Amino acid sequence: MKKHIILILCLFLSMPVLKAQKAVSEQMALTAIDKLFKDARFTNPEKGPTWTYDMGVVLEGVAEVWRNTGDGAYFDYIQKSMDQFISKDGDIRNYKATEYNIDHVKNGRSLLFLYKVTGNPKYLKASEKLYTQLKSHPRTKEGGFWHKQIYPYQMWLDGLYMAQPFYTEYAALMNIPSIYDDVVNQFTYMENHARDSKTGLLYHGWDESRQERWADPNTGLSKHFWGRGMGWFAMALVDVLDNFPQDHPRRGELLAILTRTLTAAAKFQDPKTGVWFDVIDLGTREGNYVEASASSMFVYAMAKAVRKGYVKASFQKNVDKGYAGLLKEFVTPAGPDRVDLNRVVEVSGLGGKKYRDGSFEYYMSEPIRSNDPKGVGAFILASSEVEFAKKPQPKKKVLVTLDNFYNKEFKKGPSGQMEPYHYLWNGDDNNGFSLLGRIFEQHGAALHTLPDAPTSQNLAKSKIYVIVDPDTEKETEKPNFMTEAQAKEIAKWVHKGGVLVLFLNDAGNCEISKFNILPQQFGITFNEDSRNRVQGDQFEMGAIQIPAGTGIFDRTKKIYIKEISTMQVKDPAKATVQDKGDNIIVTAKYGKGTVFAIGDPWLYNEYTDGRKLPAEFQNFDAANELVSWLIKQTK
Numbered sequence: 001m002k003k004h005i006i007l008i009l010c011l012f013l014s015m016p017v018l019k020a021q022k023a024v025s026e027q028m029a030l031t032a033i034d035k036l037f038k039d040a041r042f043t044n045p046e047k048g049p050t051w052t053y054d055m056g057v058v059l060e061g062v063a064e065v066w067r068n069t070g071d072g073a074y075f076d077y078i079q080k081s082m083d084q085f086i087s088k089d090g091d092i093r094n095y096k097a098t099e100y101n102i103d104h105v106k107n108g109r110s111l112l113f114l115y116k117v118t119g120n121p122k123y124l125k126a127s128e129k130l131y132t133q134l135k136s137h138p139r140t141k142e143g144g145f146w147h148k149q150i151y152p153y154q155m156w157l158d159g160l161y162m163a164q165p166f167y168t169e170y171a172a173l174m175n176i177p178s179i180y181d182d183v184v185n186q187f188t189y190m191e192n193h194a195r196d197s198k199t200g201l202l203y204h205g206w207d208e209s210r211q212e213r214w215a216d217p218n219t220g221l222s223k224h225f226w227g228r229g230m231g232w233f234a235m236a237l238v239d240v241l242d243n244f245p246q247d248h249p250r251r252g253e254l255l256a257i258l259t260r261t262l263t264a265a266a267k268f269q270d271p272k273t274g275v276w277f278d279v280i281d282l283g284t285r286e287g288n289y290v291e292a293s294a295s296s297m298f299v300y301a302m303a304k305a306v307r308k309g310y311v312k313a314s315f316q317k318n319v320d321k322g323y324a325g326l327l328k329e330f331v332t333p334a335g336p337d338r339v340d341l342n343r344v345v346e347v348s349g350l351g352g353k354k355y356r357d358g359s360f361e362y363y364m365s366e367p368i369r370s371n372d373p374k375g376v377g378a379f380i381l382a383s384s385e386v387e388f389a390k391k392p393q394p395k396k397k398v399l400v401t402l403d404n405f406y407n408k409e410f411k412k413g414p415s416g417q418m419e420p421y422h423y424l425w426n427g428d429d430n431n432g433f434s435l436l437g438r439i440f441e442q443h444g445a446a447l448h449t450l451p452d453a454p455t456s457q458n459l460a461k462s463k464i465y466v467i468v469d470p471d472t473e474k475e476t477e478k479p480n481f482m483t484e485a486q487a488k489e490i491a492k493w494v495h496k497g498g499v500l501v502l503f504l505n506d507a508g509n510c511e512i513s514k515f516n517i518l519p520q521q522f523g524i525t526f527n528e529d530s531r532n533r534v535q536g537d538q539f540e541m542g543a544i545q546i547p548a549g550t551g552i553f554d555r556t557k558k559i560y561i562k563e564i565s566t567m568q569v570k571d572p573a574k575a576t577v578q579d580k581g582d583n584i585i586v587t588a589k590y591g592k593g594t595v596f597a598i599g600d601p602w603l604y605n606e607y608t609d610g611r612k613l614p615a616e617f618q619n620f621d622a623a624n625e626l627v628s629w630l631i632k633q634t635k
Contacts (some may be wrong), residue, residue, distance in 0.1 A: 024331070025383035027339045029065040032058050032376050033077055034338065042084075049084050051095045053106035053162055054373035061380025063113055067438055068384060070620030072610030075117070082110055082123070090125025097133040100149035102159045105130045108166035109239075112173060115414075116428035117605075124414055131170050134163060140208045143182070144189040151351060153208040155190055157229035165239035172243040175415035183240060184250045187257050190233070194221065199281060200264030201225040202233060204358065205350045214350050214358035222350055222358040227280040229348075231297025231378065234261050238304045258301075259311050265298050266318045274325025278345055279363050287364045292330040292344045293375035296382045299323050303385035323386045326379065343368055344375030393444035398631050400440050401448045401462040402433065405480050406470040406515070408451070423468040423503075423601055425449060430606035433468075435620075439627045453486055459493045463634040466501040467518075468601045470511045481514040491521040495591030499633045502597040506530035506563040522588040522595045523573035526565045531582060531599075534562040539614055544584055546622075550576050552587075552629045553622060560607055560617040565599030573597075594633040596626070 021027070036058060042049040059078050066074035085093045085107075095104055108130040115123035138146045140153060145163060147156045164183055171179035194202040204226040207215035214222050237258040244251055268280050275295035277283045299322040305311040306319060334340040346367045349356050356362050402425055413419035421427060425437040425447045437447050450458060450465075459465060471479035494500050502519060504510050507528035516525055534541040542562035546553045566582040569575055573595070577585035588595040607613055608620045 022337045023068070023383070023387050024327070024339060025061070025380050025387055026065050026069060027337050028341065028376060028380045028383060029062050029074065031334055031338045031340060031371060032062065032373070032380070035371055036373055036376065037081070048093050051085060051092060051104060051107065053103040054377070055081060056107035056110050057377030058373045058380070059107075059110045059113075059377075061377040061384070063110075064381060064384040066609070067435060068387070070435065070608050070610045070623075072612075075609065075611055078110060079114060079118075082107070082114060086111070086122055086126050088122055090122045090129070092126050092129060095129070097129060100133065100137050100146065102137070102145055102147055102162045105134065105163045105166055106161070109169060112166070112169050113428075116173075117609075119429055127166075127170060130166065131174075134167060140189070142189055143185055144208075145186060147205070154205055154212070154350070155193065155208075156205040156350065157190065157194065157202055157226075157233040160186060160190055161232035161236035161239075164236050165243075168240045169243045172245075173414060175413075175417055177245075180244060180248055181250065183244070184253050187237065187240075187254060191257050191260075193219075195260070196225070199225070200260055200267070201281060202230055202261070202264075204229040204348075212351055214356070224282075224358060224360060224363065225280045226348055226363060227276050227278050227291055227294030228297065228345065228374070230261065230265060230280060231294040231301070234258070234265065234301035235297050235378070235381075237261065238301050238308070238310065241308070241310060255310055258305060262298075262302055262305060262311055262315060266302075266315065269298075269318055269322065270325075273329050274321040274323075275329055276322075278348075279360060282360065285360065287360075289343065289368075290325075290329055291368075292326070292341050293372065293378050295322060295326055295330070296341075296375060296378035299326060300378060300382040300385055303382065303389070307385065307389060319386065323382065326382065330379075340370050341372075341375050341379050342370045344370065344372035346372055388442055391442045391444070392628070394631055394634070398443075398445045398463045398634050399448055399461050400437075400445045400464040400466065401450050401459065402437075403454070403465070403467040404449050404451045405453055406482065406511075407468050408471060408480060409475055423604060428605070430604065432605050433603070435605050435608045436603045436623055436627075439623050443627050443631050445627075445631065453480065454490055454493070456489055456492060459490070459498065462493075462498065464499045464501060464630055465490070465493070466503065468503040469505045469509070470515045472509070472511045479511060481511060482517050484517055487518040487521055490518060491590070494522070494593035494595060497592035497634070499593060499630055500595045501630065502595065503601040503603070504565055504597070504599045505601060506565050506599065509563065510565070512565060519567075519595070519597060522590050523570040524586050524588065524595070524597050525568040526597075526599060527567060529565055531564050531566055532562045539617065543617070544577065544579050546577060550585075552576065552585075553625050556618045556622040556625055558616055559602070559619055559622050560613055561598070561600045561602040563600065564602075567597060567599065594630075596630065 062074050062078055108127045111123045111127040144155045147154045147159045164186055168183050193206040203221040205222040207220040210217050210220045270283055273290050275290045277288050278291040279288055282288050302315045303319045306315050330342050332340050346369050348363055348366050350358050409422040410418045411421050422431050423433055425433055428434045504526050507530055512526050512528050532542045542560045544559050546556050567586050569583055569586050573586050573588040575583040576587050586597045603623045608623055
């Protein structure tokens with residue numbers, strides 16, 4: 001007991017130091033990079049690395065840290081981790097589809113992530129192999145995926161997390177709508193068979209055949225409610241919903257299952273520690289212990305579900321209590337910018353060669369480790385979600401609308417169909433605004449896309465309206481040019497308090513002459529020029545120094561923008577940033593509203609995600625400061 005109190009005290013005293021350094025999610029990610037996947041299973045040059053699902057859990061956490069920081073080192077770690085498996089042709093080293101192991105599908109999400117960011121077809125080809133496994137994967141009589149071929153007729157809670165988030169994301173990317181019903185069915189089958197009507201908790205596994213020794217001969221269910229099993233199930237639901245169509249008629253079924261699952265978990269949150277026990281409902285039974293991976297999973301699922309509006313905001317109290325418990329019970333400092341995660345159960349299963357009978361004694365016999373990947377990945381995700389919500393928030397949600405009318409380009413997508421692209425919220429590639437959109441969300445904004453011409457009616461709920469790179473005739477067959485009537489509508493909206501953001505481009509890559517009707521309402525005229533024409537990787541040719549006193553950028557001193565149009569200004573517009581006599585950034589107060597203008601879409605992913613620019617360029621920091629300033633202008 002004394003040692004435990006000293007440990008808690010040391011952790012408490014170290015917390016201010018942690019906060020002054022990197023976020024806890026990043027510290028855990030750095031520990032993962034330093035310590036995980038270094039053993040012979042991954043370093044043996046002859047046998048090669050093991051294709052294992054727990055690597056995918058960690059990589060998803062690291063991906064969140066990358067999005068939160070714009071530090072390309074985290075992306076590089078993810079890519080290198082997967083590239084040791086994936087050949088140029090998309091083959092996956094040490095993966096055997098014919099094993100029909102549902103765990104092997106998990107890493108498909110990292111492959112889709114890499115494909116969306118890089119566009120490299122090898123990742124899509126590799127993910128197709130995992131999808132092909134699912135197409136022929138053995139199923140129960142009603143259609144539920146077996147957990148593994150060596151565990152016939154069995155569904156485990158774990159399996160929903162291993163397959164369904166990938167399955168849903170693949171369906172969205174490749175436009176396979178028939179998958180969505182199958183996804184809902186998988187969760188429905190599992191809940192129908194495994195949910196206990198009294199507690200609302202779900203048993204770890206179900207055997208359709210009733211042949212396993214661990215299975216109840218009447219129900220086919222295992223004996224206990226395993227914490228991490230329910231954690232996998234809860235995480236699967238919140239991750240699936242990210243890519244499940246908003247207008248699908250069965251989306252409500254997933255939301256209902258999520259609410260029931262999290263409600264049951266909340267009832268068994270330990271009131272003393274704020275976290276959860278390994279066998280979730282037997283906290284008072286001798287030998288049971290609070291366990292880090294399940295606790296992290298519940299905090300992640302609840303925090304994300306609250307943020308996304310999937311469940312009632314009342315779950316926030318469980319998130320707050322749970323995360324405080326995670327830090328107090330499981331996290332210890334591990335050197336500069338590093339933390340360890342303790343008390344993670346290594347594995348728990350059912351059946352197998354060394355038979356696991358599902359008894360309480362069995363669960364208590366499994367070894368407990370520090371920094372087990374399953375716990376580390378879940379903890380990074382939980383921390384990232386909690387940190388996401390800690391940014392200063394406006395009193396009311398700010399709707400940020402991105403134009404998709406003046407910029408309306410299409411290209412053939414991976415499914416073969418024409419899809420909108422270029423400067424869109426959901427674009428994860430170089431030309432997308434997914435990172436900028438995420439920053440807006442962190443600052444309390446809701447994202448919206450407007451595919452139609454702006455009117456007072458369809459802008460009425462928007463507080464910020466972003467127009468990027470209006471199309472030329474070489475980009476779009478029939479571009480939508482700015483008209484005087486449309487410019488007047490937008491100007492009226494600004495005058496009433498709207499915040500207009502103009503991210504143009506240089507002459508030749510952007511329609512400027514007709515579009516100028518709009519910025520001229522505010523004393524701004526874009527020049528049809530092209531400044532900062534960067535040659536190759538001579539990035540200094542695109543450098544712009546940010547002076548003190550802009551009122552927008554305090555930490556940002558140097559940004560990168562290339563091939564930009566400069567501006568002429570007159571009242572009420574004012575030059576905020578100038579370089580060599582050119583107006584680079586211009587702002588204007590117009591009635592109750594505000595205008596921000598720059599001659600480049602400079603905050604798209606390519607120049608904010610840390611993969612290309614040298615570290616001295618601060619576009620990611622500038623994005624955070626600009627977003628904060630824009631939201632303040634809406635008050």
